[in-house]
């Protein structure tokens with residue numbers, strides 16, 4: 352391993368913890384979740400005993416990880432992590448802190464869903480150590496929320512975003528994010544304009560705006576197969592995306608990644624770790640980790656996760672998790688992930704780091720640029736100093752075209768080029 356390689360693969364300083372429980376599964380969701388019904392917070396309910404059993408698994412998995420330096424970011428996602436009690440959350444953070452420690456000023460984010468917590472619980476979560484909240488709003492329209500299969504309603508979202516913003520304004524939270532989904536079934540540009548203006552009125556300093564993605568196995572997928580999912584056509588979808596970018600940039604947000612907008616100083620440090628190719632720990636059912644660059648996904652079912660965990664405890668850790676490993680994200684993945692960011696990628700630096708010599712860099716990257724010619728001509732990508740980046744808004748909106756061309760190029764390369772060679 353080169354010196355450079357060792358530095359790049361130093362121990363992670365970020366951790367993701369997956370809490371899989373939700374009241375019920377939303378109609379578009381294919382995440383690793385366990386629906387436990389509306390009584391999930393009642394201590395005597397069987398949903399709550401599942402939560403306690405799972406937290407025990409999570410504590411055990413954290414204790415198995417190799418010791419590493421203090422964490423700079425922690426992200427507790429799901430699922431609906433705000434279904435945990437503040438005590439359960441505090442205990443989880445304590446286990447993590449004992450294992451790694453937290454850096455001063457570490458960013459500690461909790462995903463929260465409206466209607467899954469009270470104002471007092473929110474304050475207790477913050478007292479337990481949370482300093483950034485990501486609120487899963489998705490829509491302000493009751494009819495839309497119902498059609499998405501969401502549990503919360505408009506009033507819950509307005510109320511919870513007000514509580515969160517109050518804590519932010521009083522200095523108890525460093526930042527917060529609101530999630531919205533655009534290009535929903537039957538959505539018009541006018542509908543979306545109302546959604547976006549409501550989002551702005553919450554004063555959230557960070558907005559994540561995702562396109563609806565219809566995934567196999569979801570209820571929406573079955574509706575689509577029957578021709579019963581009326582998604583906005585390409586023209587409306589493009590107008591919606593362009594409008595989003597325009598309105599948010601006019602309002603002072605910077606689009607720092609395809610789906611993420613932030614006021615200055617409010618970008619998510621944890622998300623940047625994923626997009627920059629740095630490593631992170633991951634813990635829990637279905638969680639993906641990449642401590643040394645190589646991704647490892649845990650089983651997506653609770654039983655599968657339990658069996659896997661017991662195997663780790665009795666047979667020693669999965670090699671890719673246990674020791675500094677000489678592997679990393681594939682070059683094409685690294686370029687794709689890097690292109691999602693506004694600053695784009697330095698292709699030569701990534702290729703050299705992958706192990707290509709000067710002549711390989713020259714030949715293969717020239718081929719990539721030629722595969723991308725249409726995208727350059729159409730104004731989807733542009734040179735940006737020594738880097739290449741997606742244009743905004745056009746390239747960010749039509750990024751799939753650029754990514755597909757990237758994959759075609761990668762698959763056309765000789766086999767020795769796609770094997771990492773500097774280790």
Ligand code: SF4
Pocket residue numbers: 372373375376377380381382384429430431464487
């Ligand atoms: S609340 Fe989020 S994680 Fe849970 S089912 Fe709905 S979309 Fe999926």
